[in-house]
Amino acid sequence: MTSPLSNTDLNVRVTVTERNVDLAFSVPVGQTLALVGPNGAGKTTTLLALAGWLMPDTGYAQLADTVFFDCPDAQTRPKTWMAARYRSIGYLSQNHHLFPHLSVLENIMYGMDRAGITGRKSRKTKAEKWLSRVGLAGYGRRKPAQLSGGQAQRVAIARVLASGPRLVLLDEPLAALDVDAAPALRQLLADVLQDHTVVLVTHHHDDVEALADQVHHID
Numbered sequence: 001m002t003s004p005l006s007n008t009d010l011n012v013r014v015t016v017t018e019r020n021v022d023l024a025f026s027v028p029v030g031q032t033l034a035l036v037g038p039n040g041a042g043k044t045t046t047l048l049a050l051a052g053w054l055m056p057d058t059g060y061a062q063l064a065d066t067v068f069f070d071c072p073d074a075q076t077r078p079k080t081w082m083a084a085r086y087r088s089i090g091y092l093s094q095n096h097h098l099f100p101h102l103s104v105l106e107n108i109m110y111g112m113d114r115a116g117i118t119g120r121k122s123r124k125t126k127a128e129k130w131l132s133r134v135g136l137a138g139y140g141r142r143k144p145a146q147l148s149g150g151q152a153q154r155v156a157i158a159r160v161l162a163s164g165p166r167l168v169l170l171d172e173p174l175a176a177l178d179v180d181a182a183p184a185l186r187q188l189l190a191d192v193l194q195d196h197t198v199v200l201v202t203h204h205h206d207d208v209e210a211l212a213d214q215v216h217h218i219d
Helices: 043-051 103-109 120-133 150-164 182-192 205-211
Strands: 010-016 021-027 032-036 058-063 064-071 089-093 169-170 196-200 214-217
Touching: 021 043, 021 196, 021 214, 032 043, 032 120, 032 205, 043 058, 043 169, 043 182, 043 196, 058 205, 058 214, 103 120, 103 150, 120 150, 150 205, 182 205, 196 205
Parallel strands: 032 196, 032 214, 089 169, 169 196
Antiparallel strands: 010 021, 010 058, 058 064
């Protein structure tokens, strides 16, 4: 059941005329909302706007007391536009986007400054804890090329959450995995995302069943 709106919710309205996108939704803090609908309905466009990588024609997004953007008029500059790097948002897609020249441990440590974790020793300790949590203890010195697809996605999950995001965006995070690897990763996400505020884009019913507290259907 959807909770009443409060000043801790994520409240979103996005309009992008060129892409025929016009939708609004809210997510109670600590819950996961699944955006479902056909290709081209605006699901990924909405995530890009929330992440700060696409400016909508009109709309707004606010999480608790933080306004990510407020674009009241397509013909004028936004009233508010927070740069992506300041939004404290974690983004996970089907591509893990790990840095190939960094070790697994270094990949997870990347971005920890945003979570207020400074000093190499502290970051390394935190990264090792996350490696253990995603089932890859002892893999820290490996490079991404030495990992399977499922292992690389586990590292990507650890990297996203180790940065301490206030909001997590999931864009088909399991779509590139084979049918054998997906169930374990789905369960891992269900475990580690508890109490996080999450917007999930997926075409898979199993993802919705395992991860979502509520569903927003886009026609």
